Amino acid sequence: MKAEPAATGAGVAESPDPRVEARADTHLMRSLLVGIFIFMTVYALYFGRAFFMPVILAFLLALTLTPIVRLLRKRGIPEVVSATLLVLLSICVLAIAGYLLSGPVIDLLNNTSSIGQQLTERLAQLRRPLEKIMQVSHQVEQMTETSQEPGVQKVAVAQSGILSSAASNILSAGTSLTIIFVLSLFLLASGTMFYEKIIQSFASLSEKKRALRVVYDVEREISHYLLTVTIINAGLGTVIGLGLWALGMPNPLVWGVAAALFNFLPYVGALLTIVLVAVMALISFDTISYALLAPAFVLLCDVVEGQFVTPMVVGRRLEINAVAIFIAIAFWSWLWGFVGALMAVPLLVVIKVFCDHFEGLGHVGNFLAAQQTAVVEDEPVDDNGKAAA
Structure with missing residues (x-):
């Protein structure tokens, strides 16, 4: 007779709490919405890259040049003037670099087959253990080709014209560059307009101060980092280019610019630069021992920059x-x-x-x-x- 209330109490204790279930459902729904939002964002970035890529590059360029605009504003130069001068200077630097690099880069692209052949000849002694494997694979390929049915024909898909593809790429690149420089000019010349809009978005004075402090700190840290890293990479490219020129490496300007650009990719960029310089050095110099000096010099510069310069300057x-x-x-x-x-x-x-x-x-x-x-x-x-x- 006394066990029934206990059983009833146990049953009440084991019943689910509606508030717990509601919180779990809300958390699950929020997670699903976040996942859908991330998926749709990636989808939009992938298929809208023709729009989003130049816009994001414009914001990064504006953040990179913001410390210079702020410094010139303290010296009495208006944002519109300093922003216009900096954007025009960036366009001139890009145009001069493109003009100087166009010839050597086109020559390298046209000579890729001969570069591969020369590299194969220089590394012939390393290929001897693999010759038997290559012969077997060649025989298998010949057997595969001869085993095809006589009535079967190979179908070749005609590609679009090279000239039309090149013209389309040039037009797309020109449009993207126009968006980048014009938008970055507007962002730099706007001055404190965004800070004023942020202040107007909040009601209380404490919220305005907190939002303004957060946004200003974020903008200052990011702009300082981007400008500092850009200067460091430019210096690294200059040192590598001058060092390769002193070693007698052909096209040192190309490898200096490549080292500066690739250094925006930590680890991967340095490795890619070393490999490319090593390949060109092996086909450019007579002895392998002297050819290894070029990639060794690039490796030394990357180690000094990555382990000492950047941590000391950036923090x-x-x-x-x-x-x-x-x-x-x-x-x-x-x-x-x-x-x-x-x-x-x-x-x-x-x-x-x-x-x-x-x-x-x-x-x-x-x-x-x-x-x-x-x-x-x-x-x-x-x-x-x-x-x-």
């Missing part, structure tokens, strides 16, 4: 862990090709700085940070276990 706080870097490079190269790969790390730094300034996204910024920035240093303590002053 450790904005360093990104290697896993996040490789994932970002793979994602953006799949999304937007080589240009996307160059933008991967700057965009990753932008995301990290934003996450560090918002409490709800702190775990994302912690994941993107390098290991040494995520570890809290132990404070010195006294005999009583309290932190020392």
